[in-house]
Amino acid sequence: MAKYRHRLPHLEDSTFLSDGGMETTLIFHHGVDLPHFASFVLLDTADGRKHLIDYYESYLAVARANHVGFVLDTATWRANADWGSKLGYDAQRLKAINTAAVAMLESLRNRWETEATPCVISGAIGPRGDGYKAGRMDAREAEAYHQPQIAAFVAAGADMVTAYTMNNIDEAIGIARAAKVTGIPCAISFTVEIDGCLATGASLQEAVERTDAETGGYPVYYMINCAHPAHFESALKAGESWSTRIHGVKANASTKSHAELDESETLDAGNPGDLARRYRDLRRLFPSLRILGGCCGTDHRHVAAICEACLPPRVSSA
Template identity: 70%
Template sequence: MARYRNDLPQMKGGTFLSDGGIETTLIFHDGLDLPHFAAFVLLDTDEGRARLKRYYERYLGIARARGTGFVLDSATWRASSDWGVKLGYDAAALKAININAIRLLEELRAEWETETMPLVVSGAIGPRGDGYKAGRMTAAEAEAYHLAQVETFAEAGADMVAAFTMNTIDEAIGIARAAKRIGIPCAISFTVETDGRLVTGSTLKEAIETTDQATDAYPLYYMINCAHPSHFAHALAAGEPWLARVYGVKANASAQSHAELDESETLDAGDPDDFGQRYGALTRAFPTMRILGGCCGTDHRHIAAVCEACLPA
């Protein structure tokens, strides 16, 4: 049930938490095998669904203790057609898995939501290719590619969709246009390199302003994910109008570059306390940042540290 699709609570202010690095947590902490970094495969079994549910509940407990809202992003970052082929899922199986992912989040909402803790159900979309390497799609090709997953999330009753680890402007535009075509709210989250720019060389300012221009500013807001705060804090020039469009961050725990992380066989979880302090600095400098979560290498410890640094006791 799309409870909040026409009235998303995170648009009204206040802090909303999100989860951490779902794939890295499941692989390195829980010892699971996720082929092609795909967490959605767990939805195929009762045991896998139970593991995912426990994963989310750890974060929901933090949100409840802190009295914040929460954006529940589905475990579907890899659940699009090219990745589905690699994993043995045809179009019908992918549609079923995306629906099942939303159903799991609805179960969590039914069990955990309170008047002071709204839970937003968001269908997560990942890049068609490697999140660390630039894709080569036009905006029209990206719209056509991502349309099926966006449409499935809308049919399943998601409140919104969110595209994560976008590293090209054209793919972001295509997803926003697909969401607009279907009539479901969307958020776009870009990833950057150590210099604060997309892998294509575009700045965050260029990425956000160009996407807005090409879509009549359809995305409700933008986020930054899959980069350490030290990689992009300097790129957020205070006072520029485009910053008012940035509502959230899901950063990496590690300060390593994407190339270094790609080659690493161990998990760099960084320093959760330092991670939290960096979020504190970001939220003080940019008060529109209200959706706070983590990406690769982060877990519940990092989110707890973010709460310590960003929320009143």
């Protein structure tokens, strides 16, 4: 059963952490094979589920130690019809895998949540195609395409859904509309190229404002993910209303472009200290940024550094 669907605690004035680069961590740090970069396949085996649990718990330990909340995203970024078909998953198996992903996070929440560390469960949605290439769906097609995955998350008891690595405004609009029909809160996370624009050439401002305009402002917030802060810092405009709609960042560790990362056979973990300082500087300019995590190349050490840089020092009660 959804615990926070009607009162999402991270919409209040508090900091929540999120995880980092799930797929890059599992592949490069743990030697896990992820065909088509799909982590959801791990839910089908005991060994795979253990890898996922260990992964999540490395971040939950950071959140609990720092007395902050945590957004638990399901391992389902690729669990849609097109990617599922490539991996031998039909509609019934995809529904089961999306349901199982929520159930895993419910179990983790039961073990890790405290009053100081509330845990929100979010069903993670990825683009129909490649997160680094502009999609071609219109909003109506996107709404119909993503509806089955969203419906599975609703039935499984997720608190909300989040669409990550969105590079097509119409696809984001369709996802928000599908979420609105089912009544589940949703967030939209856009990715940008090194010029701070989406792969379609649209600006972040256009992406946020158009999605809001065509969905009645349905997304509870927006995020930016799968890009280094150096790529989008200049695209944000302090004091402008659209910028205040962006509540979270899950940045890449590397300053490389998407094309360079696509061709790389090694992991670029970047500089955790520099990344943390960039988050701190962004938070000073944009106080609405309160959901802090990572994307490609980051792991729990990056998120711990970000947490240390962005949170005020804790005062000992001794």
